[in-house]
Amino acid sequence: MLRMSGFTATLRILFGTVLILVGACSDSASQRQTLRFWAMGREGEVIAQLIPEFERRNPDLRVEVQQLPWTAAHEKLLTAFAADALPDLCQLGNTWIPELAALNALTALDPLVAKSKVVDAQDYFPGIWDTNVVDGHLHGIPWYVDTRVLFYRSDLLRKAGFERPPRSWAEWELALDAIKKEVGPARYAILLPLNEFEPLLALGLQQDDPLLSKDGQWGNFSGPGFRRALNFYAGMFRKGWAPAMNNSAISNVWTEFGRGYFSFYMSGPWNIEEFKRRLPAQHHGDWMTAPLPGPDGPGASTAGGSSLVIFRSSRRPQAAWRMIEYLSEPDTQVRFHALTGNLPPRRAPWRDKQLSHDIYAKAFREQLERARPTPKVPEWERIMSEMQLAAEQVVAGGISIDEATQSLDRRVDAILEKRRWMLARSRPQ
Amino acid sequence: MKVPALAWGFVAPALLVIGVFFALPVMAGLALSFTDFDIYALADTHNLRFVGLDNYLRLLRTPLFWQALGNTLYFVVIGVPLSIGLSLGAALLLHARVARFTPFFRTALFAPVVTTLVAVAVVWRYLFQTRYGMVNHVLANFGIAPLDWLGDPHLAMPTIILLAVWKNFGYNMVIFLANLQAVPEEVYEAARIDGASTFQQLLYITLPILRPTLVLVGILTTAGYFQLFAEPYVMTQGGPLRSTVSVLYFMYEEGFKWWNFGTASTVAVLLFALMFAVTWTLMRVSRSESAA
Numbered sequence: 122m123l124r125m126s127g128f129t130a131t132l133r134i135l136f137g138t139v140l141i142l143v144g145a146c147s148d149s150a151s152q153r154q155t156l157r158f159w160a161m162g163r164e165g166e167v168i169a170q171l172i173p174e175f176e177r178r179n180p181d182l183r184v185e186v187q188q189l190p191w192t193a194a195h196e197k198l199l200t201a202f203a204a205d206a207l208p209d210l211c212q213l214g215n216t217w218i219p220e221l222a223a224l225n226a227l228t229a230l231d232p233l234v235a236k237s238k239v240v241d242a243q244d245y246f247p248g249i250w251d252t253n254v255v256d257g258h259l260h261g262i263p264w265y266v267d268t269r270v271l272f273y274r275s276d277l278l279r280k281a282g283f284e285r286p287p288r289s290w291a292e293w294e295l296a297l298d299a300i301k302k303e304v305g306p307a308r309y310a311i312l313l314p315l316n317e318f319e320p321l322l323a324l325g326l327q328q329d330d331p332l333l334s335k336d337g338q339w340g341n342f343s344g345p346g347f348r349r350a351l352n353f354y355a356g357m358f359r360k361g362w363a364p365a366m367n368n369s370a371i372s373n374v375w376t377e378f379g380r381g382y383f384s385f386y387m388s389g390p391w392n393i394e395e396f397k398r399r400l401p402a403q404h405h406g407d408w409m410t411a412p413l414p415g416p417d418g419p420g421a422s423t424a425g426g427s428s429l430v431i432f433r434s435s436r437r438p439q440a441a442w443r444m445i446e447y448l449s450e451p452d453t454q455v456r457f458h459a460l461t462g463n464l465p466p467r468r469a470p471w472r473d474k475q476l477s478h479d480i481y482a483k484a485f486r487e488q489l490e491r492a493r494p495t496p497k498v499p500e501w502e503r504i505m506s507e508m509q510l511a512a513e514q515v516v517a518g519g520i521s522i523d524e525a526t527q528s529l530d531r532r533v534d535a536i537l538e539k540r541r542w543m544l545a546r547s548r549p550q
Numbered sequence: 551m552k553v554p555a556l557a558w559g560f561v562a563p564a565l566l567v568i569g570v571f572f573a574l575p576v577m578a579g580l581a582l583s584f585t586d587f588d589i590y591a592l593a594d595t596h597n598l599r600f601v602g603l604d605n606y607l608r609l610l611r612t613p614l615f616w617q618a619l620g621n622t623l624y625f626v627v628i629g630v631p632l633s634i635g636l637s638l639g640a641a642l643l644l645h646a647r648v649a650r651f652t653p654f655f656r657t658a659l660f661a662p663v664v665t666t667l668v669a670v671a672v673v674w675r676y677l678f679q680t681r682y683g684m685v686n687h688v689l690a691n692f693g694i695a696p697l698d699w700l701g702d703p704h705l706a707m708p709t710i711i712l713l714a715v716w717k718n719f720g721y722n723m724v725i726f727l728a729n730l731q732a733v734p735e736e737v738y739e740a741a742r743i744d745g746a747s748t749f750q751q752l753l754y755i756t757l758p759i760l761r762p763t764l765v766l767v768g769i770l771t772t773a774g775y776f777q778l779f780a781e782p783y784v785m786t787q788g789g790p791l792r793s794t795v796s797v798l799y800f801m802y803e804e805g806f807k808w809w810n811f812g813t814a815s816t817v818a819v820l821l822f823a824l825m826f827a828v829t830w831t832l833m834r835v836s837r838s839e840s841a842a
Contacts, residue, residue, distance in 0.1 A: 196806060203592060224593040316789055367789060370680045370701045499589055503808045510792065517703070518791055539590060543597060 157208035162191045167460040209435040215252040220499035222255040228431040229258040239446040244467040248424040248492035261428030263466030270484045274384040276407040286411035293414040297362040311385035314368035318509040320387045324350040326493045327420040337498040340533030343526040358516045375399035393481045394462045410484035424492035583815035605816040618800040626775045636719040641726035660720040671784035703793040729763045765836040
């Protein structure tokens with residue numbers, strides 16, 4: 122009994138000390154609120170250089186950045202959601218927005234945008250802006266964009282008899298055929314790594330048919346639109362223009378591009394810097410970017426990238442919104458571009474000479490006006506992996522396009538079963 | 551006999567730890583396998599459905615599950631004998647009286663076991679690179695056309711088997727070696743006096759003495775190889791054409807990539823049942839043989 126009370130006393134003293142310590146901390150921090158911000162990959166590294174300016178303008182705020190690697194980010198977000206440990210604001214790949222919106226984890230930003238003087242919806246590229254709108258509510262503000270365009274070897278294209286890059290599928294096929302004849306059997310006209318879904322997705326988005334039908338409840342891959350895209354994609358392999366390999370078989374894309382192993386490559390903005398830096402010196406003037414050719418004339422492409430979101434669990438949404446506004450200012454966006462090479466999602470920063478004078482970025486500027494969002498269902502990433510499997514089956518497995526797309530639709534319908542059940546339940550007939 | 555209360559007190563801490571960190575998660579996993587727990591259920595438990603045996607029935611109709619099972623069996627059936635054979639061979643060579651520099655070779659052969667798989671995978675991907683890899687370079691000297699080791703659906707699994715066997719055989723080798731060194735020299739001496747050849751000594755003395763170890767190593771290796779995951783994860787991500795998706799890799803994708811914990815738990819239960827059955831059969835067979 123005596124020992125117990127002694128123990129209790131010790132506990133009390135300890136507890137008291139902790140309380141005093143905590144009190145002391147919160148005392149000094151009472152004027153400054155801490156804003157917790159999760160950022161990923163390269164952005165997480167460079168964001169630190171943009172924060173001092175924000176903290177100077179907002180002396181009452183302190184930003185605490187946590188850097189997540191992309192490979193672990195998704196898992197971390199979901200476990201943090203389950204544990205109720207999400208930060209105030211976060212960088213989010215825009216294909217993840219439907220998933221976190223389904224979890225009801227994101228603050229709707231429509232009222233904040235309506236009052237904002239900085240975030241002007243009209244200034245943003247419509248396809249990119251749209252990726253953040255799920256079920257009629259805006260859940261994120263685009264931070265930077267990622268769309269796919271054509272990188273090509275202008276010297277090899279000229280050698281094959283073409284002065285300008287192709288604008289339509291028909292022109293593209295002519296160019297591919299001519300280049301393949303020019304470079305011979307050991308080299309190829311285009312590289313489409315079989316384990317990357319983005320090229321085929323971009324071709325699929327160029328079609329008038331949506332990839333999912335009836336509000337994202339059923340797969341529409343056996344429809345004429347996607348079949349046409351897959352046929353065009355598989356045709357590039359069938360005709361020997363593209364090698365049937367995945368990107369682990371290509372040890373170094375930049376070296377191979379420099380060697381002329383392939384002349385066309387569909388890729389994103391980060392490769393502008395990489396190609397400038399890594400191509401051999403004698404090939405520095407031999408490449409260019411071009412908007413993606415479409416079935417008849419310039420076509421659409423993907424609308425990827427990252428958005429900034431505020432989590433519903435945040436107790437400081439107003440402060441988080443100030444941070445988003447700061448990062449969305451055209452001047453900040455120009456600085457951000459200089460630091461990362463990331464492309465701005467709105468038109469104003471593109472007028473800065475740093476971007477308007479960049480000849481390689483020009484194709485992206487044009488393409489962004491034609492960027493198209495993917496269906497906004499949480500299951501989308503899984504559907505993409507099934508789509509690429511179907512493409513691989515056609516290209517390397519010898520399965521017919523009809524068979525592959527029908528089987529793909531069956532798998533996609535099975536994946537979407539739960540979504541259909543939930544929609545049917547939320548809208549009683 | 552009645553166990554005194556005091557005894558329960560002694561084992562209570564251990565039981566508690568096992569209960570909280572083992573029994574409870576296992577029961578929870580089993581329970582999950584009868585539901586469709588997924589990302590929607592994480593948001594709101596109203597979205598959780600009790601589906602009974604549906605997960606099991608659906609899985610048995612999923613072609614990819616059967617493919618994963620086939621790939622895993624392929625890996626086990628080829629990989630386990632190859633691995634044990636290599637371990638045994640290496641151990642016998644190291645134990646041979648004519649062997650020189652034994653400590654060096656023992657260390658060298660054991661080294662792959664203690665190296666990090668991810669680092670090894672990087673080197674192996676270079677070695678097996680289609681156009682510049684050393685393996686194809688060496689084969690070219692014999693007039694063999696370049697093989698797409700990791701990109702050809704028929705070759706990817708054999709390459710994975712090669713990697714796994716190379717990475718793991720050293721471990722069993724050390725066990726065999728320890729066992730061999732414990733065999734008294736007099737037994738061999740007696741055999742030689744009786745006129746037994748080296749091969750006969752191996753067949754009638756060494757192997758029977760190693761028998762219990764062989765059984766143990768066989769069971770442990772089989773159980774380990776059924777849990778194939780890391781090798782395809784770092785080398786091929788399950789491709790090409792899903793030819794290196796193992797049951798565990800399939801489970802990982804369902805659970806941690808797509809967040810379908812219901813299905814993932816079902817896969818786990820099925821894999822457990824399969825491994826239990828195989829191990830049990832192996833033990834029964836070895837026991838009845840030793841009884842005979």
